[in-house]
Amino acid sequence: MAQKLRQRLYIIIFGTDTPAGKAFDVGLLIAILLSIIAVMLESVPSLQQRYGAIFSITELILTVAFTLEYITRIYVTERKRKYIFSFYGIIDLLSLLPTYLSLFFTGTQYLLVIRALRLLRVFRILKLGRFVGEGEQLGRALRASRHKITVFLGSVVTMVMIMGTVMYLVEGGENGFTSIPRSVYWAIVTLTTVGYGDIAPQTILGQTIASLVMIMGYAIIAVPTGIVTVELGKDRKKQEKRTCSECGNSGHSSDALYCKYCGAQL
C-alpha cells in the first residue's frame, strides 16, 4: 500500500509524462518564480516598507512547501543517495538553506536567488526531446571549442593587463586611472565595447591608445564568433551524416547510441 503510494508519488514528482506529473511541475515552477519575485521586490526599499510582511510570509510558506517537497523527493526515490548528490538534488537543498539561515543571520535571504537555478527544471517539462537536444548541441559546440576559447581568453587577459598598465602610465591618477587594477578594469570595459564612461582617457596620447584598444576589441570579437559558428556547423553536419542502418533516418546527435526513430543500435 505505502509502496504503491510511493510509486504513484514518484511518477507525479519526478515524471513529466502523466497529466498529474505535468501539473505538479508547472505548479512548482510558478511557486519558484513567485518566491524569486518576492525576494527581488523585497530589496526595493519603498516596497519593503509597505509590503514587507507579505513578502516575509510568502517566503516562509513557500520555503516550508519546498522543504516538504524535498523530503518527499528523497522519500519516494529508490536511489536516494544518487538524487541527493545529483545536480538538481544539490540545487534543491541549497535553495532551502537561505531562508532558514536568515532566521539567524541577516542578509542571507538574498541567497534565495539560488532558487533561480531551479528554474532550469523548466527544460525538463518542455522536454519534447528538442530542447534537451538543442542545449546538448550548444554545449557540445562550446566544449569542442574550449581549447580555442582558452587560447583566446589567455591572449585577451595578457593584452588587457599590458594595455591597462600603459594607460596608467600615460593618463595617471588625475584622469581617473588611479591604479593599475583600475586601469585594467578600464581596459576590459573598453575592449569588450561596454564603455561605461566612468573612466575615460583625457590626454591626446591616451585617447589614441584607447582608439587602438577599441578597434582591436571590435576586430577581436570576430574570433569567438568564428569559433562557435564553425563548431556548430560541424556538429550539424555530423548529425546529418549519421544514418540509421535499420530505418534509414538521419539526424541523430553525435553521441546517440540508438536510433531515435526505430530504436536500432547505431
Add this chain to the structure above:
Amino acid sequence: MAQKLRQRLYIIIFGTDTPAGKAFDVGLLIAILLSIIAVMLESVPSLQQRYGAIFSITELILTVAFTLEYITRIYVTERKRKYIFSFYGIIDLLSLLPTYLSLFFTGTQYLLVIRALRLLRVFRILKLGRFVGEGEQLGRALRASRHKITVFLGSVVTMVMIMGTVMYLVEGGENGFTSIPRSVYWAIVTLTTVGYGDIAPQTILGQTIASLVMIMGYAIIAVPTGIVTVELGKDRKKQEKRTCSECGNSGHSSDALYCKYCGAQL
C-alpha cells in the same frame, strides 16, 4: 457598372502590377511617412509651439484620408472578413483609432506611431519576388533556431538574475545598486555590452565581478551569431539543392511548391 468600378479600384488599391496600382502605393507610403514625421515633430516642444496648428491639421486630413482608404478597401474586396482580420487589415484599423481617440483623451495621439507598421507595405511594392523571399529566408532561419535561442535566452536570464543579486550584495545601495531589480538591470546593461554608465561598480570586488560579466557577455554574443549563421547557411544549401525536374533550374526556396521559372510542380 458598379461591379466594374469595384474591380478597377481593387486592382489599383490592392494590386501593385499596374502603373496606377504602383502610383497609389507610393502615394500611400509618402502619406504614411508624412503623418509619422508630423507626430514625431509634434512632440518637440519648440516646434509644437510654433507649428502646432499645422501638425494637427496635417494629422486630421491624413487620418480622414486613411479612413476613406480603409472603407474603400473593405468595399472593393470580396473576401471582406479575410481582409479585416488579416495582419494588414488590423494594422490599418489600429493606425486610425489614435487620432479619433485623441479627440476625447489626451496623449493618445502618440499611438499614431503604430502607423509605422503600415510602412511594412513597402515590401509589397518592392515585391520583385526578391524582398519577400529574402524576408522569408531570414524568418525561416530565425524560426529554425528558435529552440536554441530559447535555451540561450533562458541561460542568459538565469545568469543575469544571479549576477545582479551578487552585485547588490557586493556593492550595496550607496554605489547605485539600490535594489535587486535595479542590479539585474545593471547586469543586463553590462552583459549586452551597452554600458550606459548610469550605474557602475565602485568597489574593487564589484569591478572584478563586473569584468567577469563583461568578458562573459563578449564571449556569449558568439552563440546567437553562430546559431543564425549556421541556419542561414543550411537554408541556402537546401535552396541550391532543390532542382526543377522540368527546366533544370535550381534555387527554389525550401517551402516552394512550384518551379518559379517554368511553373512545373516540384
Add this chain to the structure above:
Amino acid sequence: MAQKLRQRLYIIIFGTDTPAGKAFDVGLLIAILLSIIAVMLESVPSLQQRYGAIFSITELILTVAFTLEYITRIYVTERKRKYIFSFYGIIDLLSLLPTYLSLFFTGTQYLLVIRALRLLRVFRILKLGRFVGEGEQLGRALRASRHKITVFLGSVVTMVMIMGTVMYLVEGGENGFTSIPRSVYWAIVTLTTVGYGDIAPQTILGQTIASLVMIMGYAIIAVPTGIVTVELGKDRKKQEKRTCSECGNSGHSSDALYCKYCGAQL
C-alpha cells in the same frame, strides 16, 4: 618629342609597375597624409595659435602641387573625359576645391578631409592583385546580401521608431526623453549597444523596456553577421570551383573572364 614626354609621364603618374611610377605614388600618398594631418591639427585651438602659419603654408603649397598634378593627369591621359568623370577624377578635383574656397569663405578648409578619400589610391600601389581581389570579394558579398540587409534595416528602423515612442510615453521629459525624435535616438543608441548614457531610463517600467531593447539588440546583431558570413563563404566556394580548362588552376573570382595564370578564356 612632346608625345614621348607625355607617354613617359603617363607611365609615371598612372602606372604603378615601374620604379618611378611606384615612387611617384608613394610620394603622393605621403603628401596626402601630410595635408590631412595638417588640417586635423589646425583644428586643435592650442596648436592653431602656435603653428597656425605653418599649417596654412603647408596647405597652400600642397594644394598648388595637387593642382599641378591634376592638370598634368588631364594633359597626359588620352581619354581625358573618361578620367575627369571617373571616381578618382572627381575625388581629385573635389579635394582641391576646399582650399580655394577657403580664400573666400571661412570654415570650408575643413572639407579638405575629402582628401582622405584620395588615400584609397593606396590600394592601387599595393595592387599585387590580392588587395583589389579581396576588396572586390568583400564588395560582392555585401552586394549579394543587399536585399537581406535592406529587409533587416527596415525592420530595425520600424522597431526603433516604435520603441522610441513607447519610451517617450513611459519616461517623459523629466527623465531626458524630451521628444520622440530624441527618444528614437536613445533607442538607436541602445539597440546598437553603443550606450552613451546621456539619456538613460529612470523608472522601473522604463528600465524593463530598455532591458528588452538591449536583449533584442544583442540577439539581432547575429542577423547581419550571419548574412555576410554565408555570402562570403558562398563566394569563396564559387571561386574554388572555377577551374581553368587550359592550365587546370582554380581560384578565379566569380566575375573573371580570363584565367589569371595562363590568360585563357574561362
Add this chain to the structure above:
Amino acid sequence: MAQKLRQRLYIIIFGTDTPAGKAFDVGLLIAILLSIIAVMLESVPSLQQRYGAIFSITELILTVAFTLEYITRIYVTERKRKYIFSFYGIIDLLSLLPTYLSLFFTGTQYLLVIRALRLLRVFRILKLGRFVGEGEQLGRALRASRHKITVFLGSVVTMVMIMGTVMYLVEGGENGFTSIPRSVYWAIVTLTTVGYGDIAPQTILGQTIASLVMIMGYAIIAVPTGIVTVELGKDRKKQEKRTCSECGNSGHSSDALYCKYCGAQL
C-alpha cells in the same frame, strides 16, 4: 659530470615531459603571477602605503630568482645565441630590466607588467599538442584573412576621419567636439559601439548623423566576423581532408609534414 648536470638541468628547465620539468614550469608560472600581482597592487595608493615594503621585497627577491633562471637557461642550452634572440629569450630579458632600471629611475617598475608576456609559457606546459595546434589554427585563420582585414580597416579609418570632421563642423566646440582629432576619437568610440558618453552629440542634426554612424558600426561588425569565420571553416576542412596514406588517420594541420599518429611522411 658538469656536462651531465647541464643536461639534467636542461631537461628540467626547458623540458615539460618529466615530473620535475612540469613542477619547475608550474612553479615558474606561480612566481610570474605573484610578481605581476605585486606590481599591480603596489600601484593602489592605500595598499602601497601599508604594504609598500612587502611589495618591494617580493619584487626584488623574485627578480633575483628570475635573473638566476635566465643565466641558468643560457648556461644549459647549447644553442645559446638561438635562445637569447628567440621570442621567449627576449621576453625573459626584458622582464628583468625594469626592476634594475627602477633602482636608478622612478616609474620604470611598472614596465614589469611585460612579465605578463612570460605567462604565454603556460601554453608550453599545457602542450598536449592541442593548445599549440589550436593557437596555430587561429593564427593561420587570421593570417589568411590579413588582406581582407587590411582593406576593412583602411575603409573604417577613412570613414572615421570623414565622419569625425563632419561632426566637428556640425556640433562645434561648445558641445565637446573641440577639435577634429577629438571628433575622430568620438567617431571611433561610436563606430565600435563602445560609447563612453564623455562626448555626445547635442544638436538634432548631430544626433541624426550619430545614429547613422551607430547603425553603420552595427552592420560593419559583421564583416570581420564573416571573414574570420569563413577562414576558420576553410582551415578546418583542409585539415579534415589531409589523410595519412600509411595509417589512414585524418585531421592533420595544413602545414604538418609528418603524420601525428604514425610518423609517416604526408
